[in-house]
Amino acid sequence: MSKTYIPKLKDTDNKWYLVDAEGKTLGRLASEVASILRGKHKPTFTPHMNMGDHVIVINAQGVVLTGNKLEQKRRHWHTGHPGGVKSVSYKKLMDERPERVIMYAVRGMLPKNKLGSAMLKKLRVYKDAEHPHEAQKPRVLDI
Numbered sequence: 407m408s409k410t411y412i413p414k415l416k417d418t419d420n421k422w423y424l425v426d427a428e429g430k431t432l433g434r435l436a437s438e439v440a441s442i443l444r445g446k447h448k449p450t451f452t453p454h455m456n457m458g459d460h461v462i463v464i465n466a467q468g469v470v471l472t473g474n475k476l477e478q479k480r481r482h483w484h485t486g487h488p489g490g491v492k493s494v495s496y497k498k499l500m501d502e503r504p505e506r507v508i509m510y511a512v513r514g515m516l517p518k519n520k521l522g523s524a525m526l527k528k529l530r531v532y533k534d535a536e537h538p539h540e541a542q543k544p545r546v547l548d549i
Contacts, residue, residue, distance in 0.1 A: 413450045413457070420528075421459045422544035424537075427508065428468035430549060435469065436511035438549045443516065443525045456524045461547075462539050463531045466504040471496060481510065505531035 423442060427435055441447060445457035471479065479496045499507050508531045516522035530539065 411450075413452060413455070415455060415457070418445075418448075418450070418457050422539065422542040423459055423461050423547040424544040425461060425463045425547050425549055426465050426535075427463050428465040430469055432469050432471050432507065432511055435463075435549060436508065436515055439463065439508075439529065440512050440515035442547075443512070443528055454521070456521055458525055458528060460528045460542070460544075461530070462537050462544055463505075463508055463529070464535050464537055466508050466531050466533050467500070469500075469504065469508060471500075476500065505533055 425435070425439060439461050442461055443458040445451050445455075445459070448457060451457065476497050477495070480493045481496065481499060482491065482493045484491050496507065509526075509529065512529055513522070513526055516525050530537065
């Protein structure tokens with residue numbers, strides 16, 4: 407009987423990828439980024455381990471929402487106080503904080519537990535083309 411190979415976390419190598427969001431559809435971009443953050447592109451993928459790579463997303467203000475989502479879609483959250491439901495339109499979010507739009511979309515595609523929170527920490531999103539991660543030598547990833 408053969409044993410199942412389980413990789414060790416210390417044996418994994420974390421790469422850095424650079425993704426340009428200019429002109430990309432939000433959902434398609436987020437699903438690819440979430441897959442890389444989870445590590446599903448690696449042959450040693452293990453669902454219960456944080457084996458994913460780091461992702462840098464630049465030009466977040468250039469991401470595209472299809473249809474009428476820009477005007478009709480809203481982001482809801484609760485403050486924890488009675489009657490504390492808050493809401494903001496994606497049009498206002500794209501004007502003020504476009505990097506949050508990508509963060510929310512990717513977060514929704516990751517596991518809803520501590521592992522998903524750890525994976526989300528490997529994502530960096532920037533509004534413009536400048537980013538402070540040149541020392542990591544990120545590979546350009548075409549999505």
